[in-house]
Amino acid sequence: MNATIALFLVQDGVINGALYALLALSLVLVFAVSRVVFIPQGEFVALGALTYATLADGGLPGSVWLLLGLGAAACLRSLASPAGRGASVRERLILLAATIGLPLAATGLAWLLAPLHPGALVSTLLTLAIVAPMAPYLYRLAFRPLANASVLVLLIAAVGVHLALVAFALLTFGADGLRAHGFSDASLALGPLTLTGQSLWIVGLTLALILGLWGFFEFTLTGKALRATSMNRLGARLVGIGSAQAGEIAFTLAGAIGAFSGVLMVPLTTIYYDSGFIIGLKGFTAAIIGGLVSYPVAAVAALFVGLLESFASFWASPFKEVIVFTAIIPVLLWRSLRSNVEADDE
Amino acid sequence: MPRSAASALFGALFSLAAAFPALAAEPAIHIGVTVSSTGPAASLGISERNTFSILPKTIAGHPVDYYVLDDGTDATHGVTNMRKLIDEDNVDAMIGSTAVPASAAMIPVAAEKHVPTITLAASATLIEPPTGDKRWMFKTPQNDSLMADAIAAHMVKEHVKTIGFIGFNDGYGDSWLTEMQRAAKAHGMSIVDVERYARNDTSVTGQALKIIAAKPDAVLIVGAGTPAALPERTLRQYGYKGLYYQTHGAASSAFLTAAGKDAEGTFLPVGPVVVADQLPDSSPVKKVALGYIHAYEKKFGAGSSTSFGSDAYDAYLRLRAAIPVALKKGQPGTRAFRDALRDALEHQTNLVVTNGFVNTTPQDHNGLDTRARVMVVVKNGTWKLVP
Numbered sequence: 001m002n003a004t005i006a007l008f009l010v011q012d013g014v015i016n017g018a019l020y021a022l023l024a025l026s027l028v029l030v031f032a033v034s035r036v037v038f039i040p041q042g043e044f045v046a047l048g049a050l051t052y053a054t055l056a057d058g059g060l061p062g063s064v065w066l067l068l069g070l071g072a073a074a075c076l077r078s079l080a081s082p083a084g085r086g087a088s089v090r091e092r093l094i095l096l097a098a099t100i101g102l103p104l105a106a107t108g109l110a111w112l113l114a115p116l117h118p119g120a121l122v123s124t125l126l127t128l129a130i131v132a133p134m135a136p137y138l139y140r141l142a143f144r145p146l147a148n149a150s151v152l153v154l155l156i157a158a159v160g161v162h163l164a165l166v167a168f169a170l171l172t173f174g175a176d177g178l179r180a181h182g183f184s185d186a187s188l189a190l191g192p193l194t195l196t197g198q199s200l201w202i203v204g205l206t207l208a209l210i211l212g213l214w215g216f217f218e219f220t221l222t223g224k225a226l227r228a229t230s231m232n233r234l235g236a237r238l239v240g241i242g243s244a245q246a247g248e249i250a251f252t253l254a255g256a257i258g259a260f261s262g263v264l265m266v267p268l269t270t271i272y273y274d275s276g277f278i279i280g281l282k283g284f285t286a287a288i289i290g291g292l293v294s295y296p297v298a299a300v301a302a303l304f305v306g307l308l309e310s311f312a313s314f315w316a317s318p319f320k321e322v323i324v325f326t327a328i329i330p331v332l333l334w335r336s337l338r339s340n341v342e343a344d345d346e
Numbered sequence: 347m348p349r350s351a352a353s354a355l356f357g358a359l360f361s362l363a364a365a366f367p368a369l370a371a372e373p374a375i376h377i378g379v380t381v382s383s384t385g386p387a388a389s390l391g392i393s394e395r396n397t398f399s400i401l402p403k404t405i406a407g408h409p410v411d412y413y414v415l416d417d418g419t420d421a422t423h424g425v426t427n428m429r430k431l432i433d434e435d436n437v438d439a440m441i442g443s444t445a446v447p448a449s450a451a452m453i454p455v456a457a458e459k460h461v462p463t464i465t466l467a468a469s470a471t472l473i474e475p476p477t478g479d480k481r482w483m484f485k486t487p488q489n490d491s492l493m494a495d496a497i498a499a500h501m502v503k504e505h506v507k508t509i510g511f512i513g514f515n516d517g518y519g520d521s522w523l524t525e526m527q528r529a530a531k532a533h534g535m536s537i538v539d540v541e542r543y544a545r546n547d548t549s550v551t552g553q554a555l556k557i558i559a560a561k562p563d564a565v566l567i568v569g570a571g572t573p574a575a576l577p578e579r580t581l582r583q584y585g586y587k588g589l590y591y592q593t594h595g596a597a598s599s600a601f602l603t604a605a606g607k608d609a610e611g612t613f614l615p616v617g618p619v620v621v622a623d624q625l626p627d628s629s630p631v632k633k634v635a636l637g638y639i640h641a642y643e644k645k646f647g648a649g650s651s652t653s654f655g656s657d658a659y660d661a662y663l664r665l666r667a668a669i670p671v672a673l674k675k676g677q678p679g680t681r682a683f684r685d686a687l688r689d690a691l692e693h694q695t696n697l698v699v700t701n702g703f704v705n706t707t708p709q710d711h712n713g714l715d716t717r718a719r720v721m722v723v724v725k726n727g728t729w730k731l732v733p
Contacts, residue, residue: 005555005556005559008551008555008584009551009552009555012549012551012552016548016549167384170384170388174392175384175388175389175391175392175571176389176571176572176600176604177572177573177604179604265548268548268549269548269549269576270572270573270575270576270604271548272545272546272572272573274386274546275546275548278544278546279548310549310551310552311552312552313543313549313550313551313552313553314552314553314555314556315552317512317515317541317542317543317552317553317556318515318542320543320544320552321544
């Protein structure tokens with residue numbers, strides 16, 4: 001290996017690491033607020049990527065049917081719940097707008113705009129409008145009814161949601177992968193390295209998102225409420241923060257971040273209906289290294305996972321995944337030795 | 347008469363009427379199919395599944411029922427499907443599965459239940475040696491060794507001495523690595539670097555850089571469908587200037603779309619069905635292959651047919667030729683018929699299929715020879731026959 005190859009590998013590792021960082025952050029967020037290990041995070045990447053690629057190609061993505069279906073199901077679920085039966089007219093109107101109106105509007109816009117081959121910005125916004133709301137709908141359908149169940153039950157529910165979403169993605173997008181054009185076809189020669197516009201966008205937007213999330217949690221009331229819920233659910237409820245609303249916001253953010261990562265990724269490589277799982281798992285590895293609580297540690301760990309993957313693929317490509325996922329073991333050992341054993345599950 | 351009794355009587359009459367033609371005609375032949383139309387092999391399995399919907403409904407005057415199930419590219423699921431088809435639907439022959447693991451798991455069931463089984467997976471290990479349990483196994487796709495020899499012969503013509511290998515990290519990659527090492531050695535070439543990747547990988551930068559550093563004259567990419575495009579794109583991106591070879595796993599229009607202009611000039615061995623329209627008119631394969639392609643594309647759209655679907659069609663062609671022979675020994679649904687069908691499948695001579703000519707023997711349950719492959723090159727985004 002020479003310096004040039006090392007530079008190429010670092011570049012590749014940093015780009016992938018940046019995407020894993022986004023996923024790790026949203027996994028930490030969802031777990032901290034709702035105690036759900038959000039396995040379907042990767043599916044949001046795949047759905048985001050496939051939706052964006054279809055839109056950019058001028059087609060109406062099949063994911064709108066999932067959006068409409070989930071919205072309607074979430075609406076019925078909420079109306080049937082004890083809180084829903086006692087809701088005022090105004091509350092019901094808001095519910096209808098959020099679960100029926102929003103998907104219809106997103107579908108209508110996609111149907112109108114897609115044949116015109118909208119630019120990257122419009123396609124990205126449409127993708128977010130189609131994919132991100134699925135997360136809070138799923139929360140209402142699958143996780144909120146189990147809000148007081150153990151972490152294990154929530155994990156199993158998450159696996160179920162993951163399987164259902166993969167099957168749906170195969171049904172609507174087919175088995176072959178999709179790829180799209182990037183935000184920018186520009187490239188910049190820097191010594192032996194060629195920096196593509198897309199990779200600069202990825203790293204830049206990741207940094208901006210991380211900063212944005214930090215600002216959100218530090219300075220806004222909603223962000224502070226989410227932090228309060230993640231620190232102490234009971235305490236937060238006592239001071240009037242609804243844990244259900246907090247969960248919904250956390251899921252929406254996670255869905256949006258997942259879909260956005262997919263949009264960033266699909267110009268780099270072909271994404272398949274089942275690509276999301278392994279990508280999500282790498283974000284999960286990073287989140288675990290951060291103990292599922294620390295945002296900065298998770299972000300740095302994600303960068304580490306990206307670099308490790310890149311160098312492992314050079315040195316020992318048949319064992320790449322083994323090397324990446326084995327990295328979790330020493331970290332877990334170290335964490336369990338260092339922390340005092342506490343009954344942390346409730 | 348009360349309403350419910352009337353409808354019951356009507357129902358009974360109706361079902362009797364529906365059953366009547368079957369009673370009058372010859373007993374039906376049941377063919378069980380388990381293919382992987384979901385899961386990792388879905389891009390192959392879907393066109394195999396579709397193929398069964400365009401097949402004629404009679405063979406030798408007997409009505410034929412195809413029971414098509416999906417095994418999700420899962421070996422356990424494949425075996426469950428097979429047992430269900432044999433026990434509940436009493437099938438006379440099995441076709442499947444798409445990938446090697448499920449097909450391998452089906453071998454003992456085929457022998458236990460005495461059901462001749464034609465697999466659509468490529469690996470020669472599924473049928474060799476055709477003794478013991480594997481007496482019941484047959485295979486339509488070309489052996490990897492046949493394809494590897496074609497690549498090696500072409501490389502020699504292009505004065506290649508060193509080869510870089512990047513392949514799937516699974517049975518397909520393993521099988522090709524073994525075959526290519528053998529073929530390269532036989533032709534005086536050496537494999538200087540072996541890299542592996544997974545179907546779902548989003549980046550193969552590390553592997554590509556290592557291959558480029560090893561400076562091989564040619565690189566062989568072993569993948570199937572769209573994922574086969576990723577190493578090719580990455581190698582081009584980092585400036586690899588040697589010759590590019592792919593395997594017949596890449597022979598789909600999805601690969602051409604995914605690889606775009608990066609695929610130009612790539613050589614690969616394929617079954618003749620892929621370039622059916624470029625075959626000389628004198629070739630009997632041309633008519634059969636074009637017949638299949640037209641029938642498939644009439645139902646599923648222009649450009650939709652793949653060589654994977656033609657493997658399923660070849661399984662049908664083999665059965666169509668073997669069934670009349672077996673009917674002389676027994677009636678469908680009996681052990682005698684299945685035994686005779688197995689024997690007939692083992693003694694086919696010069697049967698024309700979409701991928702060449704079948705000459706099966708008790709020693710060779712694949713039966714394809716060098717006429718079952720041609721070299722093609724990617725030119726202007728399509729396959730061009732290399733003379």
